[in-house]
Amino acid sequence: MQERQNLLPVWLSAPGALAMLAFVALPLVLTLSLSLYPFVPGVGVGEGLTVANFADIAKDDYFHTIFARTFGMALLVTALCIAIGVPEAYVLSRLSPRWRAVSMVVVLGPLLISVVVRTLGWAVLLGNEGVINKSLMAMGLIQEPVRMMFTFTGVVVALVHVLVPFMVLAVWASLQKLDATTEQAAESLGAGLPTVLTRIVLPQVIPGVLSGGLIVFALAASAFATPAIIGGRRLKVVPTTIYDEFLGNLNWPLGAALAVVLVVIVLVVSLGVNRLVERHWKQVFQ
Amino acid sequence: MNSVNRTPRVLLAFHGLFVVFMLLPLVVVALVSFTDKGYIAMPFDGASWRWYRAILDAPDFIDAFWRSVALGAAAATLATLLAVPAGMAIAWHRFAGREALLGLLLSPLMVPHVVLGIALLRFLTQVGGSSTLWGLTAAHTVLVLPYVLRLVVAAATGFDRSIAQAAQSLGASGWTVFRRIELPLILPGVAGGWLIAFINSFDELTMSIFVASASTQTLPVKMYNHIAHTIDPLLASISTVLIVLTLVLMMVLDRFYGLDRVLSGKA
Numbered sequence: 001m002q003e004r005q006n007l008l009p010v011w012l013s014a015p016g017a018l019a020m021l022a023f024v025a026l027p028l029v030l031t032l033s034l035s036l037y038p039f040v041p042g043v044g045v046g047e048g049l050t051v052a053n054f055a056d057i058a059k060d061d062y063f064h065t066i067f068a069r070t071f072g073m074a075l076l077v078t079a080l081c082i083a084i085g086v087p088e089a090y091v092l093s094r095l096s097p098r099w100r101a102v103s104m105v106v107v108l109g110p111l112l113i114s115v116v117v118r119t120l121g122w123a124v125l126l127g128n129e130g131v132i133n134k135s136l137m138a139m140g141l142i143q144e145p146v147r148m149m150f151t152f153t154g155v156v157v158a159l160v161h162v163l164v165p166f167m168v169l170a171v172w173a174s175l176q177k178l179d180a181t182t183e184q185a186a187e188s189l190g191a192g193l194p195t196v197l198t199r200i201v202l203p204q205v206i207p208g209v210l211s212g213g214l215i216v217f218a219l220a221a222s223a224f225a226t227p228a229i230i231g232g233r234r235l236k237v238v239p240t241t242i243y244d245e246f247l248g249n250l251n252w253p254l255g256a257a258l259a260v261v262l263v264v265i266v267l268v269v270s271l272g273v274n275r276l277v278e279r280h281w282k283q284v285f286q
Numbered sequence: 287m288n289s290v291n292r293t294p295r296v297l298l299a300f301h302g303l304f305v306v307f308m309l310l311p312l313v314v315v316a317l318v319s320f321t322d323k324g325y326i327a328m329p330f331d332g333a334s335w336r337w338y339r340a341i342l343d344a345p346d347f348i349d350a351f352w353r354s355v356a357l358g359a360a361a362a363t364l365a366t367l368l369a370v371p372a373g374m375a376i377a378w379h380r381f382a383g384r385e386a387l388l389g390l391l392l393s394p395l396m397v398p399h400v401v402l403g404i405a406l407l408r409f410l411t412q413v414g415g416s417s418t419l420w421g422l423t424a425a426h427t428v429l430v431l432p433y434v435l436r437l438v439v440a441a442a443t444g445f446d447r448s449i450a451q452a453a454q455s456l457g458a459s460g461w462t463v464f465r466r467i468e469l470p471l472i473l474p475g476v477a478g479g480w481l482i483a484f485i486n487s488f489d490e491l492t493m494s495i496f497v498a499s500a501s502t503q504t505l506p507v508k509m510y511n512h513i514a515h516t517i518d519p520l521l522a523s524i525s526t527v528l529i530v531l532t533l534v535l536m537m538v539l540d541r542f543y544g545l546d547r548v549l550s551g552k553a
Contacts, residue, residue, distance in 0.1 A: 008379065010375075017387060021390070027402075030405065109532075111549060114509075116491055222401070
């Protein structure tokens, strides 16, 4: 019995842990080291260690623009997801069980549909010959098509659509813990809906907004398919640049360095925001 | 307690707009797939099944579809075989390094897929597994393992260990306890985990695009490469088939578990 308790969990978890070490941890360490090798055109990965790849990224305005665009996009997408995802999660919590079940499928279901399919929908909507432009022109509201494909706005709208379910899900989870009587107490004391929402509901769901926001931010900054299809070559972000360096220019060390910088920035921002919010809203995290 | 008629109108109006926003791109894809034109257009001045028949004439898409199905089933099954014992260890035992183990097993959720993609491309190239099916399967297995693990841990945490202990004190072997008592009790979590792992593997694009080669293209990779070249109604009809298939799986998940619980890993 004593023996079983000591060794059993190790045996049970060893195969999974080994798979993770071999196919996640080791490859990530190799990528980190890859970023420190020089690139030799025509040969690929050269000999000797160097920080030249990181220096290239730090010096080159081309990369500055790409990083600024990526994180500007991620911040805007996160802000929009909070702005529409939080109220939507609240509405879901107030619907009758029947309507809630249907609405859940509509709101969360898209998470199960391939990102390629969802992004294709936006490409069909946003194109110059797309559904939105054709409808607006048919109604006589515009004469010329408005360019929405290959624009910052287009990518942001499509990314919000792809990522907002994560925000709803996170806020929904913290709304579940909310005591409905606090709302009713406020209402019975004469508080209107805006007061109840800002003074009672919102402060209590801050942990959900925080975790949802961090998920959306990290996923937006590392999104590939949507910026690649809606943004195209004209609107490169870090993940599409990594793709081009790896599969286009075959400059693997530079691609690996870009990936390292991307992960580091996402981590630093996430940890920073986490600490800031937890300090500011101490009481709800206890 | 809160009924529909008590929900303020302004909130319901917002909800309506939100639902339209979520459905719009999917509905548009489905509509466009019924056009009889050779380009992306609404089907209102001519609808046909033309682009669905076109799928049958696109064997490379059909091959990619079946490859994705096989890959998803293999990865979900392997991930389940690894995650069930690990999940039971984490849920039922307290041991040194338990937190670290959980972190390691959930780590693929924290790493961007593009980073996993290049890491596995580099690794598989060095061990001679690049552009092989086993490399792709291994990559998908670790990628979807966290989804199974979360549901197994959640299912196992909720159950009363005294039943297993009773069986043991009556002389049942460890294997009998597992097969007759423990597994049946966590089976809903295991089945839900397998399904969500299958869906995630089937849909995965960003990592696969680095790991898959021309001969091992999955359906999302094939579709992405097609879109990068041209957007035609064939993609819309294939997408519509995928939407309908996903809807069926979604109904199954929602019926047995509740979508919110499966997606947030709290079965």
